[in-house]
Amino acid sequence: MGWRRLPDTLSQAQLWRHICEEAVEYKQSEPAHASILHSTILSHRSFESSLAFILANKLDSPWCINAVALMALFQQVFREEPDIIDAAVADLLAVHDRDPACDRYSQALLYFKGYHAIQAHRISHRLWRLRRRVLALALQARMSDVRAPEGRCCGCEDA
Template sequence: MIPNEIAPVGQLWQAIRREAEGVLANDPVFGAALSSAILDQPDFGGALSHQIGARLGKTPADRARFAELARDAVRCSPDLIDAASRDLQSIAIHDPATMMLLPPLLNFKGYVALQTWRVSNWLWRQSRNDLALLLQSLSADQLQISIHPAASIGTSVFLDHATGIIIGAFAVIGDEVTILQNVTIGRKHSEPDRAPKIGRGVLLSAGSTILGNVTVGDFAKIGAGAVVEHNVPPGCTAVGVPARLTNCPEASVPA
C-alpha cells in the first residue's frame, strides 16, 4: 500500500518487494512465479520487462527475447520507467478495487499493454518501425489492446477492464486519463492526418468512440457508448449517439 502521492521509483520498488514477500509468506504455492517475476529481479525495470515478455511471448524463447527488448528500452530511456511508475501508482491511488501495487503489476493486462506501447513508441522514435508495429500486433493478439506506436500518451494513465481498446496513429492522450473497455480513439477516413486530442483527467467510459479532428477538454467525461465527432469543452459530459453536451461548467455554455 502506498500513500496518496507519487513516490520515487526506488521507493516504489521497495514497496513492491515488501508486498511480494508478504504474499509469499502467506501463499507458498505462488512462490515460484512470484520469485521469477519480482523477487529475482534487480529493480523495477527488470520486473516490468519480465512482465512484458511473459505477456507477449508464446514460447520461452519469445518471452526471453521480448523481455530483453524491454530491458534495452528502459536502459536507453529511463523516462519509460518513470512513466511506468506513475501509471502503476495512479492505479493503486485511484482504483477502489485495489490499494496495492503488486496486483496491477502482475495481473492488470491494461497496465502491461500500456507499458508495451511505451516500448513500441520508443522504437518508433528510433525509426525501428517494423519492430514497433510487431509489438502493437502482439499486444492486440495477446491482450486485446491495440495502440499505434505513433500515438502520444501521458502518464498516470489507467486502462481499466482493458479489453477491446483501440488507439490510432497520431492520437494524443494527456495525463491522468482513464479509459474503460471497448473504447476507440481514431481518425476519420476523410481526415487521415487528423486524430483526437484527449485532455488531462478525462474519463472515457465503456464503449465510447472518439473520431476525427476533435479535442476533448481537460476533466471532461464521455459517457458509455457515446460517439464523439465534435469538440467537448473542459469539464463537460458528452452522452449519446451522436454525442450531446450536458453538465457543462457555466463558462463552457454558449451565451
C-alpha cells in the first residue's frame, strides 16, 4: 500500500489497548452509552474484530447482507489481507493526529463516516480483485447510502 508507519506511532496492540481504556472511561462518565461501548469495543478481543463489527452493523441491510454475514466476511478479508488492518490503524492514527475535533481514537472508530467509508472501500476493493464484483459493488453502494461520504472531502470529517 502507499503508506508507511512513522517510527513514533502506536502499534496495533498499543492502539487497541488505548481504545479499550477510552471506552472504559467513556462508560464511567456516560453510563447511558455503556451498552454501545460494550457491543462495539469492550466485548471484542482485537481491533479487527471491533472494526468488523462496527462496519457490519453500519452496513446491515435487509435487502443486501445482514450484519452477522457481513462481520464474518469482513473478518475473512482481514485474515486474508492483513495490510487492510495495518492501513486502518494508520488511518485512525492520522485522523487523531490531524483532526482537531478528534480527541480520542475511539471517536473516529465509532463515529467518523469518512473513516468508515475508507475501510469499506478497502474491503470492497479486495472483493473486486477476487472477482466478487457484485458483492463489492453492493458494499460500495450500501456505504454510499448509509454514510454518504463526499469524495472531494476525503480526509476531512464533515459529520
